[in-house]
Amino acid sequence: MTEQLFQHTLWRKGNQFRVTVLAAEDQTGHNPATAAVYGNPQNDCLVRIHSRCVYGEVFESDDCDCRAQLRTALQMIDAEGAGVVIYLDQEGRGEGLRNKARGYAYSQEHHTDTFTSYRALGLPDDSRSYEAAAELLHRLNLESVRLLTNNPAKVKALQDNDIDVKRETWTVPVSESAQAYLEAKRQFGHMIVTAQAD
Numbered sequence: 001m002t003e004q005l006f007q008h009t010l011w012r013k014g015n016q017f018r019v020t021v022l023a024a025e026d027q028t029g030h031n032p033a034t035a036a037v038y039g040n041p042q043n044d045c046l047v048r049i050h051s052r053c054v055y056g057e058v059f060e061s062d063d064c065d066c067r068a069q070l071r072t073a074l075q076m077i078d079a080e081g082a083g084v085v086i087y088l089d090q091e092g093r094g095e096g097l098r099n100k101a102r103g104y105a106y107s108q109e110h111h112t113d114t115f116t117s118y119r120a121l122g123l124p125d126d127s128r129s130y131e132a133a134a135e136l137l138h139r140l141n142l143e144s145v146r147l148l149t150n151n152p153a154k155v156k157a158l159q160d161n162d163i164d165v166k167r168e169t170w171t172v173p174v175s176e177s178a179q180a181y182l183e184a185k186r187q188f189g190h191m192i193v194t195a196q197a198d
């Protein structure tokens with residue numbers, strides 16, 4: 001089925017932005033890829049592709065960097081006046097909340113990091129896909145972007161979908177309790193330079 005863009009505006013901290021939802025017309029029951037589009041983004045604009053984390057973003061858990069990254073990306077793009085934040089409903093690195101919660105419980109019982117726990121539970125390290133994000137960028141006429149990420153899989157996924165990517169190195173200050181998570185991501189190949197505690 002052909003996917004369509006559904007668009008409208010919202011306000012954030014006094015600035016208006018455009019919401020762009022990429023979905024099949026009759027798509028209900030799960031959340032499609034969504035973009036917050038600031039200003040009039042052109043090639044080489046700042047882009048953040050962010051996967052859902054209910055613990056960090058909604059419950060304000062300090063155990064991961066998800067909330068800090070999302071807020072920082074929104075602030076940076078808002079400050080530049082143009083750019084895109086794409087939000088993907090890919091909780092728990094694509095495994096969903098049930099398996100994410102199982103992983104957390106396993107980690108707390110066995111003192112393992114998140115990747116070790118997933119493996120012990122027979123789950124893939126990361127089952128996310130970024131095709132919908134690439135499609136959204138194409139629909140926004142963006143062929144090259146400055147991507148806010150430390151995750152090489154996101155860079156490769158966009159490149160594989162014919163988008164030229166310059167990785168925007170960033171360091172988002174996070175609390176002490178997120179350091180173990182950052183270290184696990186680093187060992188898994190994320191290009192995290194330093195992790196600052198606030």
Ligand SMILES: Nc1nc2c(ncn2[C@@H]2O[C@H](COP(=O)(O)OP(=O)(O)OP(=O)(O)O)[C@@H](O)[C@H]2O)c(=O)[nH]1
Pocket residue numbers: 049050051052053054064066069090091092093094099100103104114148149150151154181185190
């Ligand atoms: N299983 C599990 N998933 C987590 C944990 N903390 C965060 N996540 C998930 O990890 C993913 C983080 O996604 P993003 O913030 O988009 O990106 P990233 O892969 O960390 O890479 P960056 O672009 O560098 O931030 C989301 O799917 C979260 O739900 C955790 O402790 N355990």
